[in-house]
Amino acid sequence: MSSITVCARFRPLTSKEKLNGDADSVCIRCIDSETFVFKDDKDEELTFSFDRVFYEESKQDDVYQFLALPIVRDSVNAINGTIITYGQTGAGKTYSMEGPGILECDEQKKGLLPRVVKGLFDSLSPSDEELTFSIKLSMVEIYMEKIRDLFDLSKDNIQIKESKSRGIILHGVTEITVLDPAEALQSLSRGIANRAVGETQMNLASSRSHCVYIFTIQQEFSREKRMRSGKLILVDLAGSEKVEKTGAEGRVLEEAKTINKSLSALGNVINSLTCGLQGKTSHIPYRDSKLTRMLQDALGGTARTALLCCCSPSASNVSESLSTLRFGARAKHIKSSPRVHCIEEKSNTGSTASSPPGDEFSSRIM
Ligand code: ADP
Ligand code: MG
8 A cells, every 4th residue: 555645835936925025924934855834824833744845946857756757657567647736726736737838948947747748758768679659648628527628629528437447538538649759748738728729718717627638658568468558647626725715706606616516526535535544434425526536546546646735835825725735634644556557458450459348338427
């Protein structure tokens, strides 16, 4: 059994926060690379420990090396992996995930995604001539409990199904085979641009939807009869802020409730998983939201999972930061059993993974 890797990241103060004088009221005090003291709105000091804490001077590569690289390496060995960014809007989730832009040229500023892409291709470079591999990429957005394909906006209600051999599947989602890192980044950039187009059409902000990046890595060894397949999922969650704070009304309020529903479903899944560990057997409510259903295997299952809790260091965001940190502290108790997940018989054509006979979709569809 292993635990979820949980890290906290405090971004630097924004220029607006500096102008507001927030520099004088930063709510955290660093103890070491794992522990810090957080001052809440009643001036009480709470000590938090995580697997690693990234302070404002931390580098994008530090986050990648600690949080993502071990998961990237495992995914190449067919152990599924999931990397999630959590926190209120403006806390640094997208900056950590993408960097200032997915095609960003400044090496230092590149986010997790471009580093994951490079890491995957570097780990797969065949030193062994008997090995052939392929990487497929899908990108979806979950908004108001609907899954939209970011590579094909006409697919705006993708269904989740379950296959005996391949686990949770997004039925009919576009999968792009990417042959090198440059091609992967171009595809990611297209998906991100599509996300913006859809958002303009629907008049919604990206902070109100969850963005999910899925890499499927397949490897075949010509000597063996079987092929290995690993999945690496990155999730940039919607902002976790409370509805009241945003002053939302009407449709925006309905949206916020639905977003909070999937985030509270995520919280409930985490609670149930940790209750189970305390000896109480409980039902795990994965089916309560699209998000938790998609992440079913990542949470307490067979995948290796890392959670980055992104926070503002400013005292003006203290209650949202505290709720993010408490979420992370709870998630730390989840245990999972990462294992080689998907080994399939080679199909007759020997290339792409076709479902083996008898691999029926489960009849229950969300
Ligand atoms: P979120 O996705 O959580 O809503 P963003 O990632 O968009 O938040 O970050 C909000 C702002 O803070 C952006 O302008 C971003 O460039 C900046 N920012 C976030 N994290 C960092 C960081 N670690 N270093 C520098 N700037 C950051
Ligand atoms: Mg964002």
